[in-house]
Amino acid sequence: MIAQLNTQPQGPGPQAIANVLEQGHLLKNWLLETLNAPIFKLGTESITLWWIVQACFLLLLVGVFAKATKQFLKKILLLRLGFSEGNREVIGTLTSLGVAVLGFIIVLQGMGLELASFAVIMGGLGIGIGFGLQELTRNLVSGLTIFGENKLKVGDLIEFNDHIGYIKEISIRSTIIRTFKGSDLVVPNTDLTSNLVINWNYENCSGRLEVPVSVAYGSDLVLVTEVLLESAAMEKNIVSEPAPKAVFLGFGENSLNFELWVWTERIDQRFLIFSSLNHIIQYNCRRRGINMPFPQRDLWLRNPESISLAVSNQENKVPAPGEKLDNSPTLTQLLKKNFCFQKLNDLEIRNVIEMGKRWHLSAGEILVKQNQYHSYFCVVLTGAINAIYENKKISNRIFTFRQGEFFGELPLMLEVPYPTTMIAAEESTLFLIGKDCFHRLLSNHPELSDRVAEELGKRQDTLQGYEQKLKEMGLLAEADLRNPVDWIRQRINKIFDVSQRV
Incomplete structure (x- = not known):
């Protein structure tokens, strides 16, 4: 037993511990x-x-403190004191620069550097740096000018050097402009202060749009003027004061040239307004x-027979070799098969398509699966969609929506999940309208709410699928199911704030 104990490994001896401590002491001394x-040496101070390390740490703390002071x-x-955004930026920037410079001087003085002995050297170096960084200095001064004058602000819509967009950010050196294409344009502040800049938001977002319109010779000028003014009145983003004006510019080479002058309070949406007005005018x-x-040009034809044959083939819808004619119905035709859109004209259908x-x-x-959310009003353009109710025991088809029918209005209006799984019975195409657009659609065409309500009143199975959920939410009473059309119409008017317009 004693022999076994003597053969066990022993711990480090005193000599080994002393060696380790000595090595640690030597490492500490070397470090x-x-x-x-x-x-x-820098002046009288020896730089180690x-x-x-100490100087860098202290200067970093000064930089962080200066930035925190600005914020x-x-x-x-x-x-809280009510200063404008531009003045806040100027005061904050200048104060942070002052704090940073003062902090750097205090740190360097505290670290033993005599800055007075370097005044001449720093002065000469400053002149050289000034010449090298004069463009940066100009941009800094221009940035302070922009902040101080407050004529350009974040969010303003500006036009500059054939670029148009919103000011996304204004910094001391440059300004970032978010263009309509989605790209960011970085512009030096000097360019903004020394060039022509159109600010559409300087006082408000109002402005005049000039829509060029050309009509054929022989047109009734009075009728054209009437049509242009009527078109301006049909665009909701056009204000009535100042009143729109139809200006006859003169006689062109192939046309009579007009301009429709209109005023809007949404000049930032001028491209969409241009598009809408052009659709309405046409x-x-x-x-x-x-x-x-x-x-119109005079043409001399060398082979009129072949051209006549080509024109005849086109009129008779004869496809060229390898070419197939597309006789599929257009989206406008498919939407008009839905009774909600049957009474809309082509202009109103265009708004729905957009x-x-x-x-x-x-x-x-x-x-969409059962008990999932789906925020779209769905119109079946082609094919068929089955509504399947599922539980642990059965899977039952309770409804099929075919071409020209719609679904999804109740989940959309009530913000509740679907009580059924919506699955394509065959290859199908749907037209989806989001909640905000559905709201706009009902607001612009209040008569559609009656049509939607009447159609839903015919779907007792659909209402029963929502009955328990609606009762839990306190949205449905026993008397409501006796007259579902009135209940649905009231819900539409309340949720979407749709009022009947005569």
């Missing part, structure tokens, strides 16, 4: 000597590695029999 070894002044103190001119011009999007489903593909 201290390395950190405190002079690298070079430890001195550099405190800009976002808390000066904001629709009204076609309805009134006003022809748009086209260039609100939604097509969605293609293969046979058996699921649009």
